[in-house]
Amino acid sequence: MYTNKKVTQLILSLSIEEKVGQLFILAFAGEDKDYAFDLIKTMHVGGFYITDDNAHTKKDATILASQLQLQAALRACNAPLILGVDQEGAWGILTKETDLGPGNLALGIVDDIKITEKMYRVFAQQMKSIGYNTLLSPCADVNSDPDNPIIGQRAFGEEPMHVARHVAAAVKGISQGDNLSCAKHFPGHGDTHTDTHQTLPVVDKSFEQLMSQDLIPFKKAIDENVSMIMTSHIKYPQIDETYPATLSYKILTELLKNQLNFNGLIITDSMNMWAMRKNYLPHESAILALKAGAHLIMLSEEHYENGITDYKEIQKQTINGVIEAVKQGELNESIIDSALSHVLCYKYTNICLNQSKEALSEKECTHISNFSAIQAIKTLKNDAGHWPLKTAHFNITFAANPKGYDNIVNSRGIGPNDPRTARDTILSSLNKCKCHYSHISYQDFQIMLQKESSFDSTAPIIIITEDYPLPGDRFDTDAQIKIVNKAIKIWHDKVIVIGMRSDYELKKYHDLKTYICAYSSRVVSAQAVANALIQT
CATH class of the missing domain: 3.40.50.1700 (Glycoside hydrolase family 3 C-terminal domain)
Structure with missing residues (x-):
């Protein structure tokens, strides 16, 4: 077991390059394992965002997860990789070989928190059996705007306390399935009229409104010891006139860490979404996010940029830009050390690479999925x-x-x-x-x-x-x-x-x-x- 003291000693032995790389969660195209291995060896990355594009079957996914973790174990900093997947019901991977149920909106309509808990236990267990150790779920957004273009079926509903109960049940179920959970998209994406994949939305709500509405599910998730919270690329001008949530010290540190007492990991939504890319240089947004209090920077390559950008070059520019900022004194190394210490302590303590809890049978998983759909x-x-x-x-x-x-x-x-x-x-x-x-x-x-x-x-x-x-x-x-x-x-x-x-x-x-x-x-x-x- 790694203690804070051992992690501190480990960090002292690492180069700037090794430390910065560990704070990035990256994606890679197709089955390009050699590139993924290179990211582990030479860029020292801390994990990957995985999709069906990388492994089309459970067998292939299991092999991929094992190979990636083996490469990470050979490094001086041998912390396990975060292998994150959008397994949340309305979205999901390996859909023909896993049980996804009807999705959050339907679970919210059924309104039986035990069913929600069981459904998320199924998600967690099935991903853990493959080797994917982080569910980028549940969605904790409240469907305040019925015409929201990106949340919709991904949310449990439109009433904050109702959503909060199901978010808490989902987090509990993921924990029972021996996986890491991630509530998203902080401080709330349910009241936007536009999609952050395309543009930078603005939500003109006061702190009081957020506390009485959008933040209630996140508070419940925190009470249930959610592992991570993912940021949203949304501006809340009444909270921070300058920066969107992902880049805001007021929102990530003062609100999320200090006021809501969140002690888990803060991970950004993809920094390649146009909400970021149209407004900030890649390395600039990563630096600002780290200064704001984020622990992990995620770059999952957006599909609509595939043919017009060199995603590998953007990844390297982003990481190298952060490294250079530290070397030039623009980004204090203590911020990197603090974030890395938190990440490594969390990894060594909470990521177990072996199945350790009693699992539901395949028959039980399928029954839970079917039953929830019928009830909805x-x-x-x-x-x-x-x-x-x-x-x-x-x-x-x-x-x-x-x-x-x-x-x-x-x-x-x-x-x-x-x-x-x-x-x-x-x-x-x-x-x-x-x-x-x-x-x-x-x-x-x-x-x-x-x-x-x-x-x-x-x-x-x-x-x-x-x-x-x-x-x-x-x-x-x-x-x-x-x-x-x-x-x-x-x-x-x-x-x-x-x-x-x-x-x-x-x-x-x-x-x-x-x-x-x-x-x-x-x-x-x-x-x-x-x-x-x-x-x-």
Whole structure:
């Protein structure tokens, strides 16, 4: 066991390069292991942000994690690497081989903290069995703005205390699964109108408003001993007129450390997001973040920059820029030493590279995932009494433009998603059971809407709406709403809408008689919806 004294002695033996490198969490493209090994050996990095881009199967992921840790163990500073993954339900990696459940919004709708706790225990256990030791979850944001472009299904809901209870349960579940947790995005990303992957949002809230709203889930996470807190690239001018949260001493040190008494690790959101890159030089933002009180700087290469930037060069420029700032006296070495001491003590104490706690069985994991998805399906409007279905035959169509599915999985896996769509899952399930239904393709449905065709059959028409949380992009939800409203105008109470998304769309359907919501676009939720259709 490493004590503070031993860590202090270790730090004294390290060069500036070795010390600075340990404070960076980096990403690498594809299966470029040689580059990852080089980052460990020559840049002395402290960990990696891992996606499906790096390992496509559990077997490959297990090999990768082991190889990376072996390289780290050979260094003078042999602390284990942080291997972080966005395993949070609405986002997740290795989606075909892990149990992700329906996502946070659906868990919040179920509103059983024991289910949330179990679901996050599943996440933690399955990642730990691979060797990924840090879950960059749970999302502790409050959905204050229903039109927020990036949080949505990733949040547990829109009421602070409700979100806080589930955040605390998630942190507890991750701990039970023997993994590290990370509440994000401090001090809150749920009340923004723009996406930090694209721009720098501004939230004009006072300290009092933050304390009574956005910060409540983070306080609960801290009470539950959350391992890390991730910063947000958002300006809060009433708290700090100059800097966004990631770069703000007032927010990271005075608020998070001193007032909220957080003693874990502060990790930045990706410093390659345009909120940072459009406003600061790469090394400049890293220096400011360290001065503000961050312990770990994360650079996860954003997918929309893939073809126009040399991410390896940016990584080296950033780390070398911090090293040079220390050598030139621009950044006090004591800040580096203090951050590194905190990081190393935490790593040596809390990261265990072997499975050490009793694990849930695969059957139990799958049951928890399926059960939570089923429980989340809610009938929110049934004015015509059409649900459950009263007829043996039904028509079904999907409001999302199929072209939008191309963006569900981004080119570098940033903002990981399942390539299997809700549409394909539902249709596949219906086909297998040989239901009496008619599928109307997107193209044919557009023609029907244009011609205002009438149905000879008395069978209802089920319209499935979908949404997927995409960083730096948006699914075509507005276009889907227009399609649904036009259908309601033509076919009136024959229309049944099933939302594979949040229920915020319902307020846009003034004349809709039947609305069911799954609060998720995940495969497990699509399967649950298909089963509900089959059973009727």
